Amino acid sequence: MEPLILTSLTLTNALGLGIEATWRSLESRKSGLTPCDFEYAEIETYIGRVKCIEESPVVDNLIEFDCRNNRLVQLSLEQDNFIASIEAAKSRYGSNRIGLFLGTSTSGILETELAYINRDPETGSLPANYRYMHTHDNFATTDFTRRYLGLEGPALTISTACSSSAKVFANAYRFIQSGFCDAAVVGGVDSLCLTTLYGFSSMELVSTQPCRPADKDRDGISIGEAGGFVLLEKQQSTTKDHITTFMGYGESCDAYHMGTPHPEGLGMAQAISSALHSAKLEAKDISYVNLHGTATQTNDKAEDFAVSSVLGKNIPASSTKGWTGHTLGSSGITEAIISSICLSKNFIPGSLNTQNPDNSLFCPPVLDNQNQEVNYVISNSFGFGGNNCSLIFGKAS
Amino acid sequence: MTTVYLNGVGIAAPGLCGWDEAREVLRGSTPYNSKNIPEIKSDAIPPRERRRASGTANLAVHVAEQAVQKANVNPADLVTVFASFLGDLQIADRLCTSLTQPGRPVSPFQFHNSVHNAPAAYWSIATKSKKSSTSIACASKTFHAALLDSVSFISVEAQDVLLAVYDIATPDTLANHHTTSKSFGAALVIQQKKTASSLASLNIKYKYQNCEESNGIENSLKALIKANSSAQSLILLSAIAKEKQETIFLNYLPGSSLEIEVNPCL
Numbered sequence: 001m002e003p004l005i006l007t008s009l010t011l012t013n014a015l016g017l018g019i020e021a022t023w024r025s026l027e028s029r030k031s032g033l034t035p036c037d038f039e040y041a042e043i044e045t046y047i048g049r050v051k052c053i054e055e056s057p058v059v060d061n062l063i064e065f066d067c068r069n070n071r072l073v074q075l076s077l078e079q080d081n082f083i084a085s086i087e088a089a090k091s092r093y094g095s096n097r098i099g100l101f102l103g104t105s106t107s108g109i110l111e112t113e114l115a116y117i118n119r120d121p122e123t124g125s126l127p128a129n130y131r132y133m134h135t136h137d138n139f140a141t142t143d144f145t146r147r148y149l150g151l152e153g154p155a156l157t158i159s160t161a162c163s164s165s166a167k168v169f170a171n172a173y174r175f176i177q178s179g180f181c182d183a184a185v186v187g188g189v190d191s192l193c194l195t196t197l198y199g200f201s202s203m204e205l206v207s208t209q210p211c212r213p214a215d216k217d218r219d220g221i222s223i224g225e226a227g228g229f230v231l232l233e234k235q236q237s238t239t240k241d242h243i244t245t246f247m248g249y250g251e252s253c254d255a256y257h258m259g260t261p262h263p264e265g266l267g268m269a270q271a272i273s274s275a276l277h278s279a280k281l282e283a284k285d286i287s288y289v290n291l292h293g294t295a296t297q298t299n300d301k302a303e304d305f306a307v308s309s310v311l312g313k314n315i316p317a318s319s320t321k322g323w324t325g326h327t328l329g330s331s332g333i334t335e336a337i338i339s340s341i342c343l344s345k346n347f348i349p350g351s352l353n354t355q356n357p358d359n360s361l362f363c364p365p366v367l368d369n370q371n372q373e374v375n376y377v378i379s380n381s382f383g384f385g386g387n388n389c390s391l392i393f394g395k396a397s
Numbered sequence: 398m399t400t401v402y403l404n405g406v407g408i409a410a411p412g413l414c415g416w417d418e419a420r421e422v423l424r425g426s427t428p429y430n431s432k433n434i435p436e437i438k439s440d441a442i443p444p445r446e447r448r449r450a451s452g453t454a455n456l457a458v459h460v461a462e463q464a465v466q467k468a469n470v471n472p473a474d475l476v477t478v479f480a481s482f483l484g485d486l487q488i489a490d491r492l493c494t495s496l497t498q499p500g501r502p503v504s505p506f507q508f509h510n511s512v513h514n515a516p517a518a519y520w521s522i523a524t525k526s527k528k529s530s531t532s533i534a535c536a537s538k539t540f541h542a543a544l545l546d547s548v549s550f551i552s553v554e555a556q557d558v559l560l561a562v563y564d565i566a567t568p569d570t571l572a573n574h575h576t577t578s579k580s581f582g583a584a585l586v587i588q589q590k591k592t593a594s595s596l597a598s599l600n601i602k603y604k605y606q607n608c609e610e611s612n613g614i615e616n617s618l619k620a621l622i623k624a625n626s627s628a629q630s631l632i633l634l635s636a637i638a639k640e641k642q643e644t645i646f647l648n649y650l651p652g653s654s655l656e657i658e659v660n661p662c663l
Contacts, residue, residue, distance in 0.1 A: 042501075096605050096652055105512065109489070116493040116570075124570060132574040138484060138513060138534030152652050154603065156535045156542040159484070159513030167531060174549035178399075180603045195492060198501045199508030251529035253521040258509045267527060384509055385518025387530060 001173055001249065001278050003394070004232045005242035008085035010076055011337045013226035013324045014048030018079035022324075023341050026349045029369065031323050033210040033222050040117065041197045046210045048224025048325025049192060050075070058144070065144045067108040067135040068191045073145050076189065076227030085231055086149050089183055092237075099181035100155035101171040102142045103164025103188035105329030107157075108135030110193040141189055145229075153181040159329065161383030162292070163251075164188055165228070166332030166391055170249040172232050182237065187229035190329035196223055203259060211295035211326070213319035214304075214351050214365040216358040218295045224325025228333035244340040245394040247376065248279025254386025260298050261386060265306030268292075268380065271388035272310045275378060279392040283311045286392075287374040288348045290335045291365075292382045293319020294326050295353075300361070303380065308362035311378075318366045322352030332381040332389065339377040339393045346374050399552035401601070402662070403637060404594045405468025405586035407460035407561075409435040410621060410628065411579055415463060422615065423631065423638035429617035435459075441523035449506050450519055452580075453485040457516035457563045458523065460584040464559065465524075468586035468594050472524035475559040475586065476550050479517040479532045480543035482564050482626055483577060485510070490568040516563070528556070537626040539564075541649045544633075544657075547587050548601050557588040562627045581625040583634065595662035597637050601655060608646040608654040611636075633657060 012018065014032030015025040025032060033046040050072060058066045058074050077083060089098060115130040134140055142157045154175060158164045165188025172184035200206045200221060207220035232246060252274065254267035261268065276282065289311065292303055300319075307317055320338050327334050342348060348370040351357075357364055379391045406416040413419040414435040421427035439458035442450055450458075457479060465472045488511045495503045509515065514532035521530055529550075535542035540562045547558040563582035567575055591598065614622070614635045622628040629647065636643045640661040647655045 112489065112571075113493050113496050116497050119497070119570075126570060126574065130574055132571060133536070136489075137536060137575075138482075139536040139539075143536065146650075152650070154542070154545060154653065155650060156533045156546070158531060158533055160517075160530070160532050161512045161514060170529075171531075171546070171549075174553045175545070177553045178545075178549040178603075180545060180549070194496050194501065195503070195508070195511065198496065198503040199492075199505075199511070202503045202508055203505045251531075253518075253527050253530045255521045255525045255527050257522065258515070258518055259505065270527060383514070384512050385514050386521065387514055387518065 003235060004173060004246045005235050006230050006244040006246060006340060007233050007242045008082055008231040009243060009337050009340060010080035010082040011228040011334060012050060012076040012079055013327060013334060014050060014224050015323060017075060019337065025323055029352060031210055031352055033325055038192050040194055043197055043201055044208045045206045046222040047192060048222060050225050062144060062147055064131055065134045065140065067111045069108040069141055069189055070144045072191045072225060072227045073141060073189050074148065076229060077148060082229060089231060093182045095150055096152040097182040098151050099153045099172060099175050099184035100142060100146050100151050101158065101168040101184060101186045102145060103158045103168050103329045103332055104141045105159060105161050105164055105190050106193050106195055107138055107141050109195050111135040113194045160387040161385065162328055162331050163381040163383035163387045163389040164329040164332060166336065166381035166389040167251060169246055169391055170251060176234065183233045185229055185231055188330040188333040189227040190327055191225040196328060205296055207295065210353050211321055212353040212355065213293040213295040213321055214300055214358055214361060215354045216356045218297060218300060220296055221294045222325040224327040226324060226327035226330040226334045228330060228337050242396050244343055244396060247394045248275045248392040250274025250278060250390045252388045256386050258385055261302040261382060263302055265302035267386050267388045268303055268306035268382055269310050271390040272306060272378065275390040275392050281376060281392065286311055286315060286376050286378055288342055288377050289315055289317040290339050290377060290379045291317050291319040292380040293321055295321060304361040304363050313362050315363060316348050316366045317363055318349055318351040320349055335379045336391055339379045342374050342377055343393060343395045347371055348374060399548060401548060401551050401599050402588050402591050402595045403585055403597050403599055404588050404592050405464040406634065407463025407584040409437060409456060409460050410581040416467060420638040423635045425615055429615060442519055451485045451488050451510045451515060452565045453481060453563055454516040454519045456565060456580060456582040457561045458520055460582040461520055461559055461561045464584035464586045470586060473526040474557060476528045476556040477517055477520060477530040478543050478547045478558055478560045480539045480562045482534060482536055482539045484513045486571055487565065487568050490570055538649050540627055540630045541647055541655055544601060544655065545603065551587065551589055555589060560585045560587060562630055564625050564627045577625050579621060579624040581628045583630045591662060597662055598660045600658040604654045604656050606654065607648050607652060610648055611645040
């Protein structure tokens with residue numbers, strides 16, 4: 001692919017509001033996971049909860065969109081001078097020439113869950129103030145973001161479970177190259193809800209402890225919430241300093257099973273290989289792999305097969321989900337932005353919460369934070385149903 | 398701007414059971430009979446999985462299978478763009494009901510079937526298709542977004558595409574809050590090259606203004622479009638069925654539209 005540049009980024013998650021909060025937590029190895037205190041969820045687990053969502057309703061002129069997920073959209077957009085960057089981009093390109101591609105897996109389904117809990121006991125009717133279209137609907141997150149930012153270019157929601165907000169990068173690239181828009185905002189937002197807490201629990205994929213990627217005794221995920229956004233532009237379109245380069249992507253399907261990955265990670269390996277090919281890079285060029293690393297037995301093993309087969313057994317790799325939790329539909333963007341941090345700071349985060357590394361893995365994880373030159377990072381996002389996406393980022397050139 | 402070829406169509410909706418029947422209705426040769434409800438046969442999904450698969454998964458796979466058969470292609474050679482406004486609200490209804498019960502007994506099947514990309518996942522597993530797959534939503538403009546997405550795969554990645562757009566009727570509890578009252582599914586195999594199965598070539602342009610939408614569709618079908626926004630695909634399919642050169646116009650998001658030049662392959 002022709003590289004695109006990331007000229008503005010913002011990230012909000014359990015580590016705090018804005019990118020600096022994530023960077024400080026990575027550096028100090030301080031996890032954002034806390035015991036689950038989410039209302040109505042009686043599950044013994046740890047979650048990555050964003051503080052102050054409860055006190056932050058959406059703006060008055062968009063109040064019909066008010067729900068946890070859209071509040072997290074708003075909180076995220078308000079950090080890192082992102083809004084100012086978008087205003088400047090609108091002046092440069094025109095608001096109708098900027099596309100918007102967001103990933104979410106559950107959107108505002110929490111509102112529907114709460115509406116059902118508060119049904120009329122006799123008629124079964126949902127409360128009159130329930131608003132499906134502005135909250136639960138798959139496009140509500142993107143619609144709200146579009147209105148909040150005043151964007152008028154092509155837009156859509158991608159909802160492919162945990163690969164959603166990685167695939168948005170590929171979408172933006174295709175739309176820009178097709179001439180449907182000249183720049184794009186990509187990102188994703190997913191927030192805590194009962195569907196995922198109880199859904200993953202029912203599949204016995206949720207740990208009672210803070211998740212331990214690549215640990216011998218790893219026993220499941222910690223669910224987190226996050227919102228992240230990036231402005232993507234063509235290199236030749238701006239003289240602005242850019243932060244990171246989007247170099248390549250690979251997408252594939254396992255074609256194996258709804259709930260578990262291919263045990264040898266064949267689809268994952270295909271995505272990684274395709275990304276290298278797209279970026280015109282070789283395995284030896286890669287400085288670090290930010291793993292999908294959910295801390296389930298099956299994901300980490302399958303991903304290890306894939307990473308070691310394509311990139312070799314000595315590639316520095318780690319998961320950062322011990323910090324943020326698994327932010328599901330927003331894990332792609334969360335980890336893309338973490339990859340950008342690694343490139344900017346020449347930093348490799350050591351796998352957090354990994355107490356006894358699984359030595360059956362071909363590719364042992366980096367355990368301690370490293371300060372070394374980081375030139376190219378691969379970020380993996382592998383979703384339910386075997387939907388795989390690998391992205392490659394490089395330093396600002 | 399890329400010329401692409403529509404090489405196979407599948408369709409399942411009241412009165413539109415497969416392309417052969419739908420073509421005659423769209424041309425006006427056969428009267429529309431909305432009482433003729435299609436039997437959804439998703440043969441590609443193994444019987445045991447078919448029972449557990451959701452209504453949207455069965456519908457999507459059913460129309461996708463039809464389109465692939467008409468196009469005479471190997472499904473594993475196609476990138477998939479699956480698109481649904483609502484996803485499966487019947488599952489959401491059952492899942493949210495489970496959440497109100499003691500212990501909140503969500504079942505693993507309910508959960509993994511509830512993801513928006515479950516139909517696409519069933520398709521990829523059934524056809525062993527390992528190519529890129531996406532599942533998108535854009536409210537009432539979902540079909541339009543899917544067309545743009547499909548064209549972008551073809552022009553930028555030189556991939557052939559299977560597009561499927563599908564929505565099922567909203568369950569009762571949610572019907573006051575959103576209404577899709579009839580099921581509709583359509584699938585299009587869109588390829589880079591003309592083949593013996595080609596119905597038409599399409600030149601799709603993205604326009605930076607709204608348009609006066611094409612209105613050449615049979616009156617009897619307008620109620621179906623009102624009942625299910627995925628049926629807006631009939632505006633394009635109607636032009637295909639008539640086998641005449643035509644340019645059609647579809648409004649996308651406010652301030653934008655699609656202009657589609659249709660040239661029949663006869």
